[in-house]
Amino acid sequence: MSTQSSRLAARMMVAPSVVLLLIWMIVPLAMTLYYSFRFYRLLSPDRTGWTGFTNYLWFFNSPDFWLALWNTLALVGGVLVITVTLGILIALLIDQPVKGQGLLRILVIAPFFVMPPVAASIWENLFMHPQNGLFAAVARGFGAQPILFLEQYPMLSVIGIVSWEWLPFATLILLTALQSLSSEQLEAAEMDGASAFSRFRYIILPHMTRAITVVILIQTIFLLGIFGEIFTTTQGGPGSASTTLPYMIFKQAIAAKDIGRAAAGGIIAVILANIVAYFLMRGLGRNLEN
Amino acid sequence: MARALSPRRQLITTIAAWSVALLIFFPVLWMILTSFKTEPSAVAMPPEFLSADWTLENYAEVWARSDYPRFFWNSVVISVGSTLLGLVVAVPAAWAMAFVPGRRTKDLLMWMLSTKMMPAVAVMIPLYLLFQRLGLIDTKFGLVIALMLMNLPIIVWMLYTYFKEIPGEILEAARMDGASLWNEIVHVLTPMALPGIASTMLLNIILAWNEAFWTIVLTTTKAAPLSAFIASFSAPQGLFYAKLSAASAMAILPILILGWFSQKQLVRGLTFGAVK
Numbered sequence: 001m002s003t004q005s006s007r008l009a010a011r012m013m014v015a016p017s018v019v020l021l022l023i024w025m026i027v028p029l030a031m032t033l034y035y036s037f038r039f040y041r042l043l044s045p046d047r048t049g050w051t052g053f054t055n056y057l058w059f060f061n062s063p064d065f066w067l068a069l070w071n072t073l074a075l076v077g078g079v080l081v082i083t084v085t086l087g088i089l090i091a092l093l094i095d096q097p098v099k100g101q102g103l104l105r106i107l108v109i110a111p112f113f114v115m116p117p118v119a120a121s122i123w124e125n126l127f128m129h130p131q132n133g134l135f136a137a138v139a140r141g142f143g144a145q146p147i148l149f150l151e152q153y154p155m156l157s158v159i160g161i162v163s164w165e166w167l168p169f170a171t172l173i174l175l176t177a178l179q180s181l182s183s184e185q186l187e188a189a190e191m192d193g194a195s196a197f198s199r200f201r202y203i204i205l206p207h208m209t210r211a212i213t214v215v216i217l218i219q220t221i222f223l224l225g226i227f228g229e230i231f232t233t234t235q236g237g238p239g240s241a242s243t244t245l246p247y248m249i250f251k252q253a254i255a256a257k258d259i260g261r262a263a264a265g266g267i268i269a270v271i272l273a274n275i276v277a278y279f280l281m282r283g284l285g286r287n288l289e290n
Numbered sequence: 291m292a293r294a295l296s297p298r299r300q301l302i303t304t305i306a307a308w309s310v311a312l313l314i315f316f317p318v319l320w321m322i323l324t325s326f327k328t329e330p331s332a333v334a335m336p337p338e339f340l341s342a343d344w345t346l347e348n349y350a351e352v353w354a355r356s357d358y359p360r361f362f363w364n365s366v367v368i369s370v371g372s373t374l375l376g377l378v379v380a381v382p383a384a385w386a387m388a389f390v391p392g393r394r395t396k397d398l399l400m401w402m403l404s405t406k407m408m409p410a411v412a413v414m415i416p417l418y419l420l421f422q423r424l425g426l427i428d429t430k431f432g433l434v435i436a437l438m439l440m441n442l443p444i445i446v447w448m449l450y451t452y453f454k455e456i457p458g459e460i461l462e463a464a465r466m467d468g469a470s471l472w473n474e475i476v477h478v479l480t481p482m483a484l485p486g487i488a489s490t491m492l493l494n495i496i497l498a499w500n501e502a503f504w505t506i507v508l509t510t511t512k513a514a515p516l517s518a519f520i521a522s523f524s525a526p527q528g529l530f531y532a533k534l535s536a537a538s539a540m541a542i543l544p545i546l547i548l549g550w551f552s553q554k555q556l557v558r559g560l561t562f563g564a565v566k
Contacts, residue, residue, distance in 0.1 A: 010390035014386050014387060016379050018383075025408065093306060093307050094311070098307045099304050100308070105553065111314060111315075117517060117521050126531065132335075132531065134337055137335055164314070167314065176557065224409060225410050227503055228503060245409070249411045250411050253414065263416075266409070266411070273408060
């Protein structure tokens with residue numbers, strides 16, 4: 001059905017999306033690249049000029065940068081591990097014939113509708129607050145000292161909050177995949193004497209590969225840029241303990257008002273995202289075929 | 291793959307499943323409960339699960355102190371507007387990719403998705419300057435454009451996976467019967483694609499409603515949506531928990547309710563059409 005004219009028509013129909021996304025991507029990227037080689041501080045407006053790789057070198061020589069890089073990867077990796085593991089367990093659980101499944105699903109999906117600043121502020125104030133938080137109340141109830149979540153374990157706390165936000169997404173996708181698995185296959189395996197674990201390992205898990213791939217792919221895209229949750233709760237602190245790469249860039253731009261450095265950080269972040277994307281596609285790409 | 295269980299096992303799984311679901315939902319529930327408490331009872335130790343004196347005062351005060359209807363309206367215009375505009379751009383693209391695929395179609399889709407990997411903070415300053423130059427700062431139109439472009443890759447990808455499920459033979463049959471391209475799209479394609487388009491629309495309205503970076507960076511007052519409204523209720527000093535909770539509830543309840551009512555379509559949308 002693809003004649004010459006329909007091909008041309010198809011190209012014209014795809015063109016607006018491609019052109020818009022190209023502009024949306026290339027124009028800011030080109031500007032960021034330009035600024036990254038410039039001396040550009042809002043606090044010293046009369047000094048301008050090219051500075052070569054100075055802005056980049058500042059990042060590579062800063063111990064905070066390596067910490068931020070580690071934090072960024074720890075956040076992405078930690079949330080992925082937690083949401084995929086718990087997501088599989090919860091999906092297996094609510095796939096069973098339980099009473100009130102509809103309402104159950106409504107409860108599980110709820111965190112997905114909570115916007116990041118609200119999610120972060122609920123957790124920060126109502127739960128993790130060392131005086132008034134619910135966790136502190138529970139700790140005191142057991143006669144223990146309240147844990148200073150955001151002061152002592154800032155990165156783990158942020159990973160916890162973000163995992164709560166993304167758990168519904170992972171659970172629902174994995175549940176959908178699970179529901180399309182035929183029960184005959186499982187029953188046959190059961191009759192042949194396969195244990196619950198080997199049924200999971202050899203039938204259920206392979207069936208969910210594609211769904212797990214989608215979860216990892218989509219979540220990574222969103223997790224690499226996580227910003228609001230850190231901004232609301234720890235502000236990257238204490239010190240730089242919970243500063244991720246996006247947050248470090250933000251600090252350079254807003255607190256230090258150093259546009260050149262922030263731009264260099266932006267380019268580094270884009271390169272990091274590309275490296276992550278490359279390994280993701282190499283490792284998982286074939287799961288998406290067919 | 292639901293299978294029959296013995297009554298005892300069914301009881302245990304039911305209890306376990308409900309416990310897990312309530313645990314996940316609990317933070318939202320606790321926030322809603324707190325929003326109806328008085329300030330002293332909100333921070334009472336030990337915590338009061340069901341307050342003795344329920345009050346609507348927090349809602350009244352948040353309503354009186356801020357221009358909630360304006361924030362709400364901005365959120366509606368921005369999320370619905372960016373989604374509809376996104377559909378207008380994406381439907382033809384997804385249609386063409388699904389029914390007249392070229393050798394590069396898969397690569398093109400992956401490239402589109404990869405544009406979303408660029409961290410927003412990385413390009414914050416250039417985009418801010420660009421928007422300033424174009425006079426789009428603090429305008430609803432500017433945010434509609436920004437969020438439309440931000441979500442366009444996802445819209446295209448979702449629509450593509452839905453359209454691909456429509457068998458091409460049906461379109462060919464319609465064409466044999468003499469249907470024009472317009473008739474083909476309106477009478478054959480659209481009805482079949484409607485559920486997919488609805489799912490795409492819903493998911494993107496939610497993503498746009500909850501977007502809390504560009505909506506805060508690119509607005510000041512006039513066009514600020516609910517994400518900016520909640521950001522302005524910053525760090526409460528102990529005694530404002532109930533009001534913070536009321537404001538939070540006001541920010542998320544509209545989308546929570548919409549999401550709950552359209553759960554079926556949404557779950558379909560959530561899987562990005564990639565999981566059956």
